[in-house]
Amino acid sequence: MTAKYAYYPGCSLHSTGSEYDVSFRAVCDKLGIGIEEIEGWVCCGTSPAHSTSKLLSLALPYENICLAGKMGLNDIVAPCASCFARLKTAQYEAAEDPKVAGQISEALEKPLPESMSILSPLEIFRNSHDISQAVTRQLSDLKVACYYGCLLTRPDKVMQFDECEYPMAMDEILRSLGITTLDWSYKTECCGGALAMTRTDVVLKLTRDILEEARTVGANAISVACPLCHVNLDTRQEEVEQKYNVSYGLPVFYFTQLMALAFGVPADKLGLEKHFVSTEGVLSAGSPV
Protein backbone atom coordinates (compact mmCIF):
# COMPACT_ATOMS: atom_id res chain seq x y z
CA MET A 1 0.00 0.00 0.00
CA THR A 2 1.28 3.47 -0.71
CA ALA A 3 2.35 5.38 2.35
CA LYS A 4 -0.15 7.90 3.60
CA TYR A 5 1.70 8.87 6.75
CA ALA A 6 5.32 9.63 7.52
CA TYR A 7 5.98 7.60 10.66
CA TYR A 8 8.05 9.20 13.42
CA PRO A 9 8.71 6.52 16.05
CA GLY A 10 11.05 8.55 18.26
CA CYS A 11 13.77 7.11 20.46
CA SER A 12 11.55 5.21 22.91
CA LEU A 13 9.73 3.17 20.30
CA HIS A 14 13.07 1.79 19.17
CA SER A 15 13.98 0.68 22.69
CA THR A 16 11.96 0.64 25.93
CA GLY A 17 8.71 1.28 24.04
CA SER A 18 9.26 -1.21 21.22
CA GLU A 19 5.95 -2.91 22.03
CA TYR A 20 4.20 0.27 20.91
CA ASP A 21 6.12 0.22 17.62
CA VAL A 22 5.33 -3.41 16.74
CA SER A 23 1.69 -3.16 17.77
CA PHE A 24 1.18 0.14 15.96
CA ARG A 25 2.62 -1.35 12.79
CA ALA A 26 0.45 -4.45 13.20
CA VAL A 27 -2.71 -2.34 13.54
CA CYS A 28 -1.84 -0.23 10.49
CA ASP A 29 -1.23 -3.41 8.55
CA LYS A 30 -4.62 -4.85 9.52
CA LEU A 31 -6.42 -1.63 8.67
CA GLY A 32 -4.60 -1.07 5.40
CA ILE A 33 -3.09 2.21 6.60
CA GLY A 34 0.16 2.96 4.82
CA ILE A 35 3.03 4.23 6.97
CA GLU A 36 6.65 4.84 6.08
CA GLU A 37 9.28 5.48 8.75
CA ILE A 38 11.00 8.84 8.27
CA GLU A 39 14.48 8.11 7.03
CA GLY A 40 17.25 9.61 9.11
CA TRP A 41 14.95 10.90 11.88
CA VAL A 42 16.61 12.33 14.96
CA CYS A 43 15.59 12.75 18.59
CA CYS A 44 12.91 15.39 19.23
CA GLY A 45 14.81 16.64 22.27
CA THR A 46 11.86 15.96 24.58
CA SER A 47 11.99 17.43 28.14
CA PRO A 48 15.75 18.04 28.45
CA ALA A 49 15.71 20.26 25.35
CA HIS A 50 12.87 22.55 26.36
CA SER A 51 14.32 22.83 29.87
CA THR A 52 17.62 24.01 28.44
CA SER A 53 17.18 25.91 25.20
CA LYS A 54 14.03 27.09 23.49
CA LEU A 55 15.56 27.20 20.02
CA LEU A 56 17.08 23.73 20.37
CA SER A 57 13.74 22.36 21.54
CA LEU A 58 12.10 23.67 18.37
CA ALA A 59 14.90 22.98 15.88
CA LEU A 60 15.27 19.28 16.68
CA PRO A 61 11.60 18.43 16.05
CA TYR A 62 11.58 20.61 12.95
CA GLU A 63 14.47 18.65 11.46
CA ASN A 64 12.08 15.69 11.43
CA ILE A 65 9.22 17.70 9.98
CA CYS A 66 11.56 18.79 7.18
CA LEU A 67 12.62 15.19 6.55
CA ALA A 68 8.99 14.12 6.26
CA GLY A 69 8.35 16.93 3.80
CA LYS A 70 11.26 15.68 1.74
CA MET A 71 9.48 12.30 1.49
CA GLY A 72 6.65 14.05 -0.29
CA LEU A 73 4.23 13.38 2.56
CA ASN A 74 2.11 15.95 4.34
CA ASP A 75 0.97 13.89 7.31
CA ILE A 76 3.20 12.75 10.13
CA VAL A 77 2.07 10.23 12.73
CA ALA A 78 3.96 10.25 16.06
CA PRO A 79 2.81 7.59 18.55
CA CYS A 80 4.98 8.81 21.44
CA ALA A 81 2.99 11.47 23.23
CA SER A 82 6.06 13.50 24.08
CA CYS A 83 7.38 13.48 20.48
CA PHE A 84 3.85 14.32 19.32
CA ALA A 85 3.72 17.27 21.70
CA ARG A 86 7.19 18.54 20.73
CA LEU A 87 6.46 18.34 17.01
CA LYS A 88 3.17 20.16 17.41
CA THR A 89 4.72 22.74 19.73
CA ALA A 90 7.48 23.43 17.22
CA GLN A 91 4.89 24.03 14.52
CA TYR A 92 2.80 26.18 16.81
CA GLU A 93 5.70 28.38 17.90
CA ALA A 94 6.94 28.85 14.34
CA ALA A 95 3.46 29.83 13.21
CA GLU A 96 3.00 32.24 16.13
CA ASP A 97 6.24 34.13 15.63
CA PRO A 98 7.95 34.52 12.23
CA LYS A 99 11.14 35.57 14.01
CA VAL A 100 11.25 32.19 15.75
CA ALA A 101 10.51 30.45 12.46
CA GLY A 102 13.40 32.34 10.92
CA GLN A 103 15.77 31.22 13.68
CA ILE A 104 14.70 27.59 13.34
CA SER A 105 15.22 27.78 9.59
CA GLU A 106 18.64 29.32 10.14
CA ALA A 107 19.61 26.61 12.61
CA LEU A 108 18.56 23.86 10.21
CA GLU A 109 19.96 25.63 7.16
CA LYS A 110 16.80 24.95 5.19
CA PRO A 111 13.33 26.42 4.69
CA LEU A 112 10.54 25.14 6.91
CA PRO A 113 7.79 23.19 5.12
CA GLU A 114 4.29 24.59 5.22
CA SER A 115 1.06 22.69 5.77
CA MET A 116 2.41 19.60 7.46
CA SER A 117 -0.04 17.79 9.71
CA ILE A 118 1.11 16.17 12.91
CA LEU A 119 -1.20 13.43 14.16
CA SER A 120 -1.39 10.92 16.93
CA PRO A 121 -2.39 7.30 16.20
CA LEU A 122 -5.59 7.96 18.15
CA GLU A 123 -6.55 10.53 15.55
CA ILE A 124 -5.77 8.44 12.51
CA PHE A 125 -7.63 5.40 13.84
CA ARG A 126 -10.57 7.49 14.99
CA ASN A 127 -10.81 9.10 11.56
CA SER A 128 -10.30 5.98 9.51
CA HIS A 129 -13.10 3.85 8.14
CA ASP A 130 -15.17 1.62 10.40
CA ILE A 131 -12.47 -0.22 12.33
CA SER A 132 -14.94 -2.53 14.05
CA GLN A 133 -15.15 -4.45 10.77
CA ALA A 134 -11.67 -5.83 11.37
CA VAL A 135 -12.49 -7.37 14.77
CA THR A 136 -12.08 -11.15 14.92
CA ARG A 137 -11.68 -11.62 18.66
CA GLN A 138 -13.80 -10.44 21.56
CA LEU A 139 -11.71 -9.31 24.52
CA SER A 140 -14.68 -9.64 26.82
CA ASP A 141 -12.81 -10.13 30.10
CA LEU A 142 -11.20 -6.72 30.00
CA LYS A 143 -12.32 -3.74 32.04
CA VAL A 144 -9.95 -1.06 30.88
CA ALA A 145 -9.10 2.28 32.45
CA CYS A 146 -7.83 4.42 29.58
CA TYR A 147 -4.92 6.55 30.75
CA TYR A 148 -4.12 9.45 28.46
CA GLY A 149 -1.36 11.12 30.44
CA CYS A 150 -0.40 14.77 30.12
CA LEU A 151 0.89 15.58 26.72
CA LEU A 152 -1.67 14.20 24.28
CA THR A 153 -4.17 16.91 25.08
CA ARG A 154 -2.26 19.66 26.92
CA PRO A 155 -1.84 22.55 26.46
CA ASP A 156 -5.07 22.59 24.57
CA LYS A 157 -4.26 25.63 22.45
CA VAL A 158 -1.26 23.76 20.99
CA MET A 159 -2.44 20.16 20.90
CA GLN A 160 -6.04 20.85 19.84
CA PHE A 161 -6.85 17.23 20.28
CA ASP A 162 -9.79 15.82 22.18
CA GLU A 163 -11.11 17.28 25.40
CA CYS A 164 -8.19 18.10 27.67
CA GLU A 165 -9.97 17.63 31.00
CA TYR A 166 -11.82 14.44 30.00
CA PRO A 167 -10.64 12.93 26.71
CA MET A 168 -12.54 10.05 25.13
CA ALA A 169 -10.66 9.20 21.90
CA MET A 170 -8.98 6.06 23.27
CA ASP A 171 -12.16 4.99 25.04
CA GLU A 172 -14.19 5.36 21.87
CA ILE A 173 -11.73 3.43 19.75
CA LEU A 174 -11.57 0.54 22.20
CA ARG A 175 -15.31 0.52 22.78
CA SER A 176 -15.93 0.31 19.05
CA LEU A 177 -13.95 -2.94 19.15
CA GLY A 178 -16.14 -4.37 21.87
CA ILE A 179 -13.75 -3.67 24.73
CA THR A 180 -15.23 -2.33 27.96
CA THR A 181 -13.63 0.90 29.14
CA LEU A 182 -14.46 2.56 32.44
CA ASP A 183 -15.18 6.11 33.50
CA TRP A 184 -12.63 7.32 35.99
CA SER A 185 -11.18 10.58 37.19
CA TYR A 186 -7.45 10.02 36.65
CA LYS A 187 -7.35 9.96 32.85
CA THR A 188 -4.96 12.86 32.56
CA GLU A 189 -3.24 12.96 35.94
CA CYS A 190 0.53 13.19 35.61
CA CYS A 191 2.57 10.05 36.35
CA GLY A 192 5.73 12.08 36.98
CA GLY A 193 7.08 11.61 33.48
CA ALA A 194 10.75 12.33 33.07
CA LEU A 195 11.33 12.48 36.83
CA ALA A 196 11.43 8.65 36.77
CA MET A 197 15.18 8.47 37.06
CA THR A 198 15.88 11.56 39.13
CA ARG A 199 13.01 11.85 41.59
CA THR A 200 11.74 8.30 41.58
CA ASP A 201 9.91 8.99 44.85
CA VAL A 202 7.64 11.44 43.04
CA VAL A 203 6.95 9.01 40.21
CA LEU A 204 6.14 6.25 42.70
CA LYS A 205 3.67 8.48 44.53
CA LEU A 206 1.93 9.74 41.39
CA THR A 207 1.91 6.31 39.77
CA ARG A 208 0.46 4.83 42.92
CA ASP A 209 -2.38 7.40 42.88
CA ILE A 210 -3.22 6.42 39.29
CA LEU A 211 -3.10 2.67 39.95
CA GLU A 212 -5.16 3.09 43.11
CA GLU A 213 -7.88 5.00 41.29
CA ALA A 214 -7.92 2.50 38.42
CA ARG A 215 -8.41 -0.33 40.88
CA THR A 216 -11.08 1.58 42.79
CA VAL A 217 -13.28 1.84 39.72
CA GLY A 218 -12.87 -1.87 39.05
CA ALA A 219 -10.34 -1.88 36.23
CA ASN A 220 -8.37 -5.05 35.55
CA ALA A 221 -6.16 -3.40 32.94
CA ILE A 222 -4.88 0.02 31.98
CA SER A 223 -4.48 1.23 28.42
CA VAL A 224 -1.92 3.88 27.50
CA ALA A 225 -0.76 5.81 24.44
CA CYS A 226 2.67 6.92 25.55
CA PRO A 227 5.90 4.96 26.17
CA LEU A 228 6.88 7.03 29.20
CA CYS A 229 3.48 6.50 30.82
CA HIS A 230 3.95 2.79 30.12
CA VAL A 231 7.42 2.66 31.66
CA ASN A 232 6.20 4.36 34.82
CA LEU A 233 2.95 2.44 35.25
CA ASP A 234 4.36 -0.95 34.24
CA THR A 235 8.03 -1.16 35.19
CA ARG A 236 7.63 0.74 38.45
CA GLN A 237 4.44 -1.03 39.55
CA GLU A 238 6.25 -3.59 41.66
CA GLU A 239 8.26 -0.86 43.38
CA VAL A 240 5.01 1.00 44.10
CA GLU A 241 3.53 -2.16 45.59
CA GLN A 242 6.56 -2.66 47.81
CA LYS A 243 6.82 0.94 48.93
CA TYR A 244 3.13 1.33 49.79
CA ASN A 245 2.50 -2.24 50.84
CA VAL A 246 -0.31 -2.76 48.36
CA SER A 247 -0.98 -5.15 45.56
CA TYR A 248 -2.23 -4.12 42.13
CA GLY A 249 -1.14 -6.56 39.45
CA LEU A 250 -2.68 -4.29 36.83
CA PRO A 251 -1.36 -5.07 33.36
CA VAL A 252 -0.62 -1.97 31.30
CA PHE A 253 -1.33 -2.28 27.58
CA TYR A 254 -0.59 0.06 24.75
CA PHE A 255 -4.01 0.69 23.18
CA THR A 256 -2.51 -0.52 19.87
CA GLN A 257 -1.76 -3.88 21.48
CA LEU A 258 -5.43 -4.18 22.46
CA MET A 259 -6.52 -3.19 18.97
CA ALA A 260 -4.15 -5.70 17.38
CA LEU A 261 -5.37 -8.48 19.70
CA ALA A 262 -8.96 -7.67 18.77
CA PHE A 263 -7.97 -7.90 15.12
CA GLY A 264 -6.62 -11.41 15.67
CA VAL A 265 -2.91 -10.67 15.76
CA PRO A 266 -1.24 -13.38 17.88
CA ALA A 267 -0.19 -12.19 21.34
CA ASP A 268 3.42 -13.25 20.86
CA LYS A 269 3.80 -10.79 17.99
CA LEU A 270 3.00 -7.79 20.16
CA GLY A 271 5.83 -7.68 22.67
CA LEU A 272 3.58 -8.61 25.60
CA GLU A 273 6.32 -10.81 27.08
CA LYS A 274 8.41 -7.67 27.60
CA HIS A 275 5.93 -6.21 30.07
CA PHE A 276 6.91 -6.29 33.71
CA VAL A 277 3.32 -6.86 34.87
CA SER A 278 2.03 -10.00 33.22
CA THR A 279 -0.80 -9.57 30.75
CA GLU A 280 -1.75 -13.23 30.56
CA GLY A 281 -4.36 -13.24 33.29
CA VAL A 282 -6.77 -10.81 31.66
CA LEU A 283 -6.55 -12.13 28.15
CA SER A 284 -9.04 -14.96 28.03
CA ALA A 285 -8.89 -17.62 25.36
CA GLY A 286 -10.89 -15.06 23.44
CA SER A 287 -14.12 -16.05 21.83
CA PRO A 288 -14.02 -15.53 18.09
CA VAL A 289 -16.59 -13.07 16.84
Place this chain on the structure above:
Amino acid sequence: MTEPSATTPSESPLAASVLSESGQDVNLCYQCMKCAAGCPVSYEMDYKPAELIHAIRLGMDDLVLNSKTMWLCSACETCTTRCPQDVDVAKVMDAVKITARRKGIKSAIPQVASFNKAALSNIKMCGRMYELGMIMGLKMRTFEFFKDAAMGMKMFRKGKLKMIPSLTGAMRTRRIFRRVKKIEDENRSTA
Protein backbone atom coordinates in the same frame (compact mmCIF):
# COMPACT_ATOMS: atom_id res chain seq x y z
CA MET B 1 -3.65 36.60 20.96
CA THR B 2 -3.85 38.42 24.32
CA GLU B 3 -4.40 42.16 24.35
CA PRO B 4 -1.43 44.35 25.29
CA SER B 5 -1.15 44.36 29.03
CA ALA B 6 -1.62 47.50 31.03
CA THR B 7 0.67 46.15 33.76
CA THR B 8 3.74 47.90 34.98
CA PRO B 9 6.84 46.09 33.79
CA SER B 10 8.93 44.46 36.52
CA GLU B 11 12.38 45.84 37.00
CA SER B 12 14.23 42.75 38.17
CA PRO B 13 16.75 41.08 35.87
CA LEU B 14 15.02 37.75 36.36
CA ALA B 15 11.60 39.06 35.33
CA ALA B 16 13.21 40.56 32.22
CA SER B 17 14.96 37.29 31.47
CA VAL B 18 11.73 35.34 31.94
CA LEU B 19 9.95 37.71 29.57
CA SER B 20 12.61 37.45 26.90
CA GLU B 21 13.04 33.67 27.19
CA SER B 22 9.38 32.74 27.43
CA GLY B 23 7.39 35.72 26.21
CA GLN B 24 5.33 35.43 29.40
CA ASP B 25 4.36 38.47 31.46
CA VAL B 26 4.27 37.44 35.11
CA ASN B 27 2.42 40.63 35.97
CA LEU B 28 -0.75 39.13 34.52
CA CYS B 29 -1.01 36.73 37.43
CA TYR B 30 -3.75 37.56 39.92
CA GLN B 31 -2.98 34.68 42.26
CA CYS B 32 -6.07 32.60 41.64
CA MET B 33 -3.92 29.51 42.57
CA LYS B 34 -5.37 27.26 39.86
CA CYS B 35 -1.84 26.38 38.75
CA ALA B 36 -0.80 25.50 42.29
CA ALA B 37 -3.95 23.45 42.85
CA GLY B 38 -3.57 21.44 39.65
CA CYS B 39 0.19 20.89 39.86
CA PRO B 40 0.85 17.19 40.58
CA VAL B 41 4.26 17.85 42.07
CA SER B 42 3.41 20.91 44.14
CA TYR B 43 3.30 18.77 47.28
CA GLU B 44 7.10 18.51 47.08
CA MET B 45 7.79 22.12 46.16
CA ASP B 46 9.17 24.77 48.49
CA TYR B 47 7.19 27.40 46.55
CA LYS B 48 4.05 26.57 44.64
CA PRO B 49 3.91 27.75 41.01
CA ALA B 50 1.78 30.80 41.79
CA GLU B 51 4.06 31.72 44.67
CA LEU B 52 7.11 31.50 42.44
CA ILE B 53 5.44 33.70 39.84
CA HIS B 54 4.71 36.25 42.52
CA ALA B 55 8.30 36.11 43.75
CA ILE B 56 9.54 36.79 40.21
CA ARG B 57 7.24 39.77 40.07
CA LEU B 58 8.52 41.10 43.37
CA GLY B 59 12.11 40.85 42.14
CA MET B 60 13.04 38.12 44.64
CA ASP B 61 15.54 36.72 42.16
CA ASP B 62 17.73 34.82 44.64
CA LEU B 63 14.75 33.06 46.18
CA VAL B 64 13.44 32.02 42.80
CA LEU B 65 16.71 30.90 41.28
CA ASN B 66 17.55 28.76 44.31
CA SER B 67 14.13 27.19 44.70
CA LYS B 68 13.19 23.62 43.88
CA THR B 69 9.98 24.51 42.07
CA MET B 70 11.12 24.75 38.48
CA TRP B 71 13.38 21.70 38.79
CA LEU B 72 10.50 19.57 40.07
CA CYS B 73 8.23 20.67 37.23
CA SER B 74 7.23 17.62 35.23
CA ALA B 75 6.02 19.76 32.31
CA CYS B 76 2.56 18.24 32.58
CA GLU B 77 1.11 21.52 31.26
CA THR B 78 -1.85 21.46 33.65
CA CYS B 79 -1.01 24.95 34.89
CA THR B 80 -0.62 26.38 31.39
CA THR B 81 -3.92 24.85 30.28
CA ARG B 82 -5.88 26.17 33.25
CA CYS B 83 -4.46 29.68 33.79
CA PRO B 84 -7.36 32.10 33.31
CA GLN B 85 -4.92 34.83 32.31
CA ASP B 86 -3.28 32.66 29.65
CA VAL B 87 0.11 32.74 31.34
CA ASP B 88 2.11 29.78 30.09
CA VAL B 89 3.34 28.76 33.54
CA ALA B 90 5.27 25.72 32.26
CA LYS B 91 7.21 28.02 29.95
CA VAL B 92 7.98 30.33 32.88
CA MET B 93 9.44 27.31 34.70
CA ASP B 94 11.60 26.55 31.66
CA ALA B 95 12.71 30.18 31.45
CA VAL B 96 13.76 30.18 35.12
CA LYS B 97 15.77 26.97 34.62
CA ILE B 98 17.44 28.39 31.53
CA THR B 99 18.27 31.61 33.37
CA ALA B 100 19.63 29.76 36.41
CA ARG B 101 21.82 27.61 34.20
CA ARG B 102 23.09 30.60 32.31
CA LYS B 103 24.00 32.35 35.56
CA GLY B 104 25.82 29.24 36.75
CA ILE B 105 23.51 28.79 39.74
CA LYS B 106 23.62 25.28 41.15
CA SER B 107 20.26 23.56 40.88
CA ALA B 108 18.39 22.93 44.13
CA ILE B 109 17.69 19.46 42.72
CA PRO B 110 21.03 18.60 41.14
CA GLN B 111 19.95 15.20 39.77
CA VAL B 112 17.40 16.85 37.49
CA ALA B 113 19.95 19.28 36.08
CA SER B 114 22.36 16.36 35.62
CA PHE B 115 19.70 14.35 33.86
CA ASN B 116 19.06 17.18 31.39
CA LYS B 117 22.78 17.53 30.72
CA ALA B 118 23.32 13.78 30.35
CA ALA B 119 20.36 13.42 28.00
CA LEU B 120 21.32 16.34 25.77
CA SER B 121 24.94 15.32 25.56
CA ASN B 122 23.79 11.84 24.61
CA ILE B 123 21.42 13.13 21.93
CA LYS B 124 24.13 15.43 20.58
CA MET B 125 26.54 12.52 20.30
CA CYS B 126 24.23 9.86 18.92
CA GLY B 127 21.48 11.72 17.09
CA ARG B 128 18.94 9.46 18.81
CA MET B 129 18.81 8.98 22.55
CA TYR B 130 20.86 5.94 23.49
CA GLU B 131 19.25 5.11 26.81
CA LEU B 132 22.00 2.94 28.20
CA GLY B 133 24.59 5.60 27.43
CA MET B 134 22.38 8.31 28.89
CA ILE B 135 21.84 6.33 32.08
CA MET B 136 25.60 5.83 32.45
CA GLY B 137 26.17 9.54 31.82
CA LEU B 138 23.63 10.33 34.53
CA LYS B 139 25.23 7.97 37.02
CA MET B 140 28.67 9.45 36.37
CA ARG B 141 27.26 12.81 37.32
CA THR B 142 25.17 11.76 40.33
CA PHE B 143 27.35 8.90 41.61
CA GLU B 144 24.18 6.89 42.24
CA PHE B 145 25.68 3.78 40.71
CA PHE B 146 23.40 1.22 42.29
CA LYS B 147 20.14 3.03 41.95
CA ASP B 148 17.64 1.17 39.76
CA ALA B 149 20.24 -1.51 39.15
CA ALA B 150 17.77 -4.34 39.69
CA MET B 151 15.22 -2.76 37.42
CA GLY B 152 17.89 -2.12 34.81
CA MET B 153 18.86 -5.80 34.86
CA LYS B 154 15.24 -6.84 34.47
CA MET B 155 14.82 -4.47 31.52
CA PHE B 156 17.95 -5.89 29.96
CA ARG B 157 16.77 -9.48 30.47
CA LYS B 158 13.43 -8.68 28.86
CA GLY B 159 15.11 -7.14 25.87
CA LYS B 160 13.80 -3.66 26.55
CA LEU B 161 17.17 -1.93 26.43
CA LYS B 162 18.94 -1.37 23.19
CA MET B 163 22.56 -2.41 23.62
CA ILE B 164 24.11 -0.72 20.63
CA PRO B 165 23.53 2.94 19.93
CA SER B 166 22.19 4.05 16.62
CA LEU B 167 24.31 6.79 15.11
CA THR B 168 21.78 7.80 12.48
CA GLY B 169 21.70 11.53 12.12
CA ALA B 170 24.48 12.00 14.69
CA MET B 171 26.53 14.38 12.60
CA ARG B 172 23.46 16.32 11.55
CA THR B 173 22.33 16.59 15.16
CA ARG B 174 25.72 17.80 16.32
CA ARG B 175 25.59 20.45 13.63
CA ILE B 176 22.13 21.55 14.77
CA PHE B 177 23.35 21.87 18.37
CA ARG B 178 26.32 23.99 17.21
CA ARG B 179 24.23 26.23 15.02
CA VAL B 180 21.63 26.75 17.74
CA LYS B 181 24.35 27.79 20.16
CA LYS B 182 25.80 30.19 17.62
CA ILE B 183 22.44 31.83 16.99
CA GLU B 184 21.71 32.10 20.71
CA ASP B 185 25.12 33.63 21.42
CA GLU B 186 24.64 36.13 18.61
CA ASN B 187 21.21 37.13 19.90
CA ARG B 188 22.51 37.62 23.39
CA SER B 189 25.36 39.84 22.32
CA THR B 190 23.10 42.05 20.23
CA ALA B 191 20.31 42.15 22.85
